[in-house]
Amino acid sequence: MDVEPFALERWFARVEHEADVMLAESGIRSLPASRFDTDPGDLGYVIPTNGDPDFRADVAATYGRGNEEVLFTCGAQEANLLAVLSLVDEGDHAVVVTPTYQSLRSLPDAVGEVTTVDLDPPGWDLDVDAVAGAMRPETTLVVLNNPNNPTGRYLDEGTVRAVYDVAADNGAYLLCDEVYRQLAQDPLPPVASMGEFGVSTTSVTKAYGLAGLRFGWLAGPPEVVEAAWNWKDYTTISPSAFGQHVARQAFDDRATILAESRRLARDHRDRTRAFVERHDLAWYDPVGVNGFITVPDGFATGQAFCERVVEEESVVLAPGDAFGQPDYVRLGFGLPTAELEEGLARLDAFLSRHG
CATH class of the missing domain: 3.40.640.10 (Type I PLP-dependent aspartate aminotransferase-like (Major domain))
Incomplete structure (x- = not known):
């Protein structure tokens, strides 16, 4: 049995550790251990x-x-x-x-x-x-x-x-x-x-x-x-x-936890939608915490765009190339609100320079 390298995980392994903002996280924000009995x-x-x-x-x-x-x-x-x-x-x-x-x-x-x-x-x-x-x-x-x-x-x-x-x-x-x-x-x-x-x-x-x-x-x-x-x-x-x-x-306690997660996902989707519209990009309005966004003009592929963003703004996105879709990038908006705001602000600055 021969399995191919996991493209997305190899990308993360290369860039995630040194970056300031992980804007490609595909889950909802982490809960603190203090919320639970941990023994x-x-x-x-x-x-x-x-x-x-x-x-x-x-x-x-x-x-x-x-x-x-x-x-x-x-x-x-x-x-x-x-x-x-x-x-x-x-x-x-x-x-x-x-x-x-x-x-x-x-x-x-x-x-x-x-x-x-x-x-x-x-x-x-x-x-x-x-x-x-x-x-x-x-x-x-x-x-x-x-x-x-x-x-x-x-x-x-x-x-x-x-x-x-x-x-x-x-x-x-x-x-x-x-x-x-x-x-x-x-x-x-x-x-x-x-x-x-x-x-x-x-x-x-x-x-x-x-x-x-x-x-x-x-x-x-x-x-x-x-x-x-x-x-x-x-x-x-x-x-x-x-x-x-x-x-x-x-x-x-899933009723409480999932209600909190859904509220956060809904609010963050609205914030991310505003970013997408502000820069005249396109996406399918998603369920979950992943947005699959079209690559901005001036960049040949999602990989090329993500390389420049992490180099100039220290923000990690997921290239659509890792999913067989080089015309897209995946943006994860489930992270804590302050981190999402910081990541979107850095993307705003990047796109303003390269618009």
């Missing part, structure tokens, strides 16, 4: 290694499933890896809706063969017939990210159910990375609640502001969860005891 007791393995059964049962209930149909993981990244390893073998085929977070395409491509189906800009609409046309007899998996990273497009329930039906009718599973779902004002039903071929992954990173816990989960039919747990024995064995301890508290 989990003895720091041993979580037993059973798939996660606390009572906590899994409570999470599973939000999907209309039982605790044996949820596996706790070290973030959504591990959940997606385990799902792909469980559902794609050598010789299998996957259909991936793009642009998307690179691992959702690169992981199945490292194991089997991938056909991509592109969202159509500027509205980033999905042609379900194109998904159906990409299916093959050996297709075992369809991959969706909704709300989408990087575009912020939130496909409606009818579209998602139509994609689910395409997958199910072909005996394939629909894997949906739903890390931004709880940032929507009116979240859609999760894919894992749609039927026996639905698999959902998520974490407490993007909507809760708890990236440092590295805690997430996979929800889906028991045969998928069992296979993912088998693979997990070879990755992290169990979730973090500390992560599970704090995540349990956050989940119990």
